[in-house]
Amino acid sequence: xxxxxxxxxxxxxxxxxxxxxxxxxxxxxxxxxxxxxxxxxxxxxxxxxxxxxxxxxxxxxxxxxxxxxxxxxxxxxxxxxxxxxxxxxxxxxxxxxxxxxxxxxxxxxxxxxxxxxxxxxxxxxxxxxxxxxxxxxxxxxxxxxxxxxxxxxxxxxxxxxxxxxxxxxxxxxxxxxxxxxxxxxxxxxxxxxxxxxxxxxxxxxxxxxxxxxxxxxxxxxxxxxxxxxxxxxxxxxxxxxxxxxxxxxxxxxxxxxxxxxxxxxxxxxxxxxxxxxxxxxxx
Numbered sequence: 485x486x487x488x489x490x491x492x493x494x495x496x497x498x499x500x501x502x503x504x505x506x507x508x509x510x511x512x513x514x515x516x517x518x519x520x521x522x523x524x525x526x527x528x529x530x531x532x533x534x535x536x537x538x539x540x541x542x543x544x545x546x547x548x549x550x551x552x553x554x555x556x557x558x559x560x561x562x563x564x565x566x567x568x569x570x571x572x573x574x575x576x577x578x579x580x581x582x583x584x585x586x587x588x589x590x591x592x593x594x595x596x597x598x599x600x601x602x603x604x605x606x607x608x609x610x611x612x613x614x615x616x617x618x619x620x621x622x623x624x625x626x627x628x629x630x631x632x633x634x635x636x637x638x639x640x641x642x643x644x645x646x647x648x649x650x651x652x653x654x655x656x657x658x659x660x661x662x663x664x665x666x667x668x669x670x671x672x673x674x675x676x677x678x679x680x681x682x683x684x685x686x687x688x689x690x691x692x693x694x695x696x697x698x699x700x701x702x703x704x705x706x707x708x709x710x711x712x713x714x715x716x717x718x719x720x721x722x723x724x725x726x727x728x729x730x731x732x733x734x735x736x737x738x739x740x741x742x743x744x745x746x747x748x749x750x751x752x753x754x755x756x757x758x759x760x761x762x763x764x765x766x767x
Contacts, residue, residue, distance in 0.1 A: 497524065499570060566656070631704060
């Protein structure tokens with residue numbers, strides 16, 4: 485079966501980027517095929533794994549008809565893997581999938597329902613739907629039922645452009661976008677910190693809609709090799725203490741965020757600092 489065959493009746497594409505993910509990959513794949521909504525294609529790009537990840541992917545491809553494995557020998561990293569697939573795949577809607585989480589059975593159905601309802605209310609708009617997450621450890625034991633509460637993130641504050649510019653709350657593995665968003669998001673700039681932050685800013689900067697679902701739809705696994713993970717904010721004092729201890733990293737991350745933002749919209753440094761402080765106070 486070739487790529488063109490796969491596109492005939494499917495309106496939803498799930499994009500999965502993998503790299504040396506053998507430890508948790510089966511649990512993630514099993515959770516995808518346990519979804520209540522099944523009208524989708526799973527597109528997978530591996531970034532040169534040297535463990536058993538390619539074997540696992542081929543095993544599942546032979547078992548399920550709605551999997552397409554890309555062949556690409558260039559080392560791209562997570563951000564560029566997702567954006568490369570987004571560019572290559574044609575669908576009505578797109579979701580991004582990490583290799584080490586577990587999707588709750590209603591994730592696709594609930595997210596798509598939200599997307600369709602928002603499109604009815606906002607015809608012709610670029611729409612991004614995201615959800616809360618349940619933070620779990622490597623064995624899927626719950627650390628915190630809500631990552632938004634865990635990290636003290638208020639999605640309704642962060643849907644304002646200025647606040648989204650200083651803090652990304654859109655976690656890629658919870659996201660669904662429509663084709664309008666895809667058109668805005670490509671091509672991705674080198675300055676993009678991560679695909680989710682870039683896409684969210686593109687949506688807001690172009691008068692699109694970010695619609696958030698309060699219900700967690702994913703078990704967000706925290707382990708030693710997360711590319712990005714959940715950050716707990718327990719108290720102001722602890723937050724400040726951690727930032728001081730990791731000052732070099734904090735400066736580096738904020739510089740990267742600032743440069744990315746200014747590839748999309750003019751955002752002076754003084755304004756960035758102002759809203760960073762305001763956001764800290766509002767948390």
